[in-house]
Amino acid sequence: MTFVPKPKARHPLLKTNEIGLTRRDYEAIVSTLCAGCGHDSVSAAVIQACHELSIPPHQFAKVSGIGCSSKTPSYFLGNAHGFNSVHGRMPSIATGAYLANKELKYIGISGDGDSASIGLGQFAHIIRRKVDMCYIVDNNGTYGLTKGQFSATNDRGSTSKRGVPNLYAPIDLVSLAIQLGASFVARSFSGDKQQLIPLIKAAVLHKGFAFIDVISPCVMFNNHEGSTKSYSHVRNHTEPVVDANLIMPRDEIAVEYEEGTTISVSMHDGSKLQLRKLSDSYEPDDRVSALTYVQQAQEEGEIVTGLLFLEEDAVDCHDILGTSDTPFNGLEQESLCPRAEKLEQINESLR
């Protein structure tokens, strides 16, 4: 870990966003993860994305579970709300928080152990419940905190640092999310911020459950030859299929794309999400065809990246439950805690 504190000094020409903040205002304490960890790049991408969105840091809530990935909310958005929960149980906390206050932007950070092993059940159900949040998995295919055992997302045949191959087939969280009904599913690479930052921005603005699987190499235990989640393997086997570009209302620019290759989606805050297809045969708005494509590519050892599935006009759990738009903290005592007569009334109606 690093002992030198990051100086407060900053570049005098650093850009400020619409609310006058620089990227540095979205930072937090210096990471204690290993030097070169992909997770730190994901944190940097979150910082950059939130800065570009011009949303004040205190309007975010960061939630996480346990693991290297789940430590990272400490390293971005120092002025945001946050809850570091039990292993694999972040979805429960996120669901509760979202029900209590839908006005915050929720960023969940989890890992392959936290979401694909101990928390797989919770992962499935938060998707099913359609909690409006950006759920990021820092996926390195290894249990770094316990010295590098294979995790549930590690590819069959991929080797450990000592050359021992993994015998089990991986759980693909992207396929799972598409299948379980997530309305925004993307995959990216921690070493490609140009792709990752627009995806995070779109995921934060997306109404409904947005999932991003970020392949994030573990420099200590899973960045060797033989690993399928190393910097060099991912760089050589990535196939970007859909480029996402979020255009904010203030800097709307006319971009000309070839007919049929671009899909433009209006986000509810007025910005536009432009999807540019890099592969002709890819249909990002068709759940079945997207799933098929992703799985076929996986068979061939290719890593499909980009915004892989998007459902417009998705609903979220408040819509389904018909719950209050006003956060609990904005409700009067009277509505939060109705008197005994109200209970009586309800009971009466059920008799």
Place this chain on the structure above:
Amino acid sequence: MQPTDIHNPNYFHKVVDCQWACPAHTPVPEYIRLIAQERYTEAYMINWESNVFPGILGRTCDRPCEPACRRVRTEEKPVAICRLKRVAADHKGDITRYLPKVPKKKNGKRIALLGAGPASLAVARDLLPLGYTIDMFDRDPGGGGMMRSQIPAFRLPKDVLEEEVDLIVNMGVNARYNYEITSMKEMLDMDYDAYFVGTGAPRGRDLDLPGRKEVSKHISIGIDWLSNVAFGHTTSISGRVIVMGGGNTAMDCCRTSNRLGAESVTVVVRSAFDVMKASDWEKEDAMAEGIPILNNRPPKEFVHENGKLKGVVFGRVKPVEADGRLKYVPTGEADVYIEANHILMAIGQENHCPWIERDLGIEFDKWDCPVIDEDSLQSTHEKIFFGGDSAFGPENIIWASAHAHKAAISIHLFCQGKDPKHDRPPEAVNLISQKMGLHEWSYDAEHDPSQRHIVPHADLKRSLDNIKVEVELGFDEDLGFKEAQRCLNCDVQTVFTEKLCIECDACVDICPMDCITFTPNAPEAELRTALTAPAETLEQDLYVSDTLPTSRVMVKDEDLCLHCGLCAERCPTNAWDMQKSIIHIPQLSSYAE
């Protein structure tokens, strides 16, 4: 862009802005670190080797290093480098064991030094350890030249001056004081093996205006008057005094007048305040003593009555920028008349050598300056070398030290029958990793955000009453430590090794100043705008790597790097390392045993 050649000594030298800006290229961060470690003697010796007069320069240097300091760009105020130099001098211990040994047995070569100012003294210091016999001639009764005759004691106490002058003289210089040199031919007839002319710029400029002749006994040339004060010939000045000129000599004149009993002192300058030649701090100190500085007032006429000076008429102008240059145009307002009983003229100096006969083979240019080779400082007469103000006109003391090192090498090469221009030793750079452990560096990498500390001054009344009271008190050890901590250690370089880089972006993410970018290569102008933060300071280089596996290059803008080492801290493969650059500026001492 082509990959940066970091083994070119100039590349990392330029990154150490202060050292690059210093004419003598003193390794500033190196001695500042020693001050922070309370190793004042070692800090002093680093200075002594490089600039020869640390105690004197720590009080009087023009500080070209300070405006160059990176802190000016990252915040506003530079590290107080000059005053830290003084801290080293004030708190040093016994330096004798560090001094070069002067051999008893001489090498048989005799060198004449003309003038006993800083340039000649520094040449003597460089040559003596190699066994040269040094004869030094000067018209004054002591060594030090203008450092003794022109810098008032309230800025440079006599004991500080004498300590550093005597140190060199006592190394074995045959000093011939009170020796007025009247003929170069006469000197050549003494048949020395080489001559060094370090006679300075001893003639103060005069101004021929109406009334000048009539009032000549009420007008003094600034540097001559200061010299008379320094040697005790002048002990008072009375009535109203006008100091004409805007340089450091003018500031010394007005502050000295203030101490010698002038009824009032006014500085009148032809140019605007901001472009005055005087250093900012000299102006500030003069004003703090209650001396008004009037700008944009060119003198027109000396007013007199019965041979007595009554005052001076000044015009009124204003500066107008035309074609990037300042021009002064009359404002049309009425002239100003200022009463005066005495005028001190401090409008510049010349390196005037009437005593050099023009038929000796020493060529002079159209401005009557000697023609000198810039590298070797050799004149067109092969035996004669120039340095200090007598070479290229009036400059600060630090230039004299810089010239002296060059001239000493030239003289040595010449005496060995080598070519002083083409046989010079090259500059070089060494890079030494500062990594001591996984997260341990041998320098204090942590960035100190504190503001520049102010040097305490002596009580105003006390210092105005006595010309010998030094105004600046200097930093004590505690303040010196605090100020030393502000140094960014720019000599501890960020060194990048392409073949180790896995392009994980950790350095890009951690860099507090957004100096590092991985991007497709492009011509420099394009790259400068394509970086995470634009690189707008064109004088500051871009450090460009060779092409990486993703066919991008690493580009680092050297401009605002804090040298905090976080890129190296966060690098998993040591592709970034913090390495101290030691710039080898050739000096004669490397020839000595």
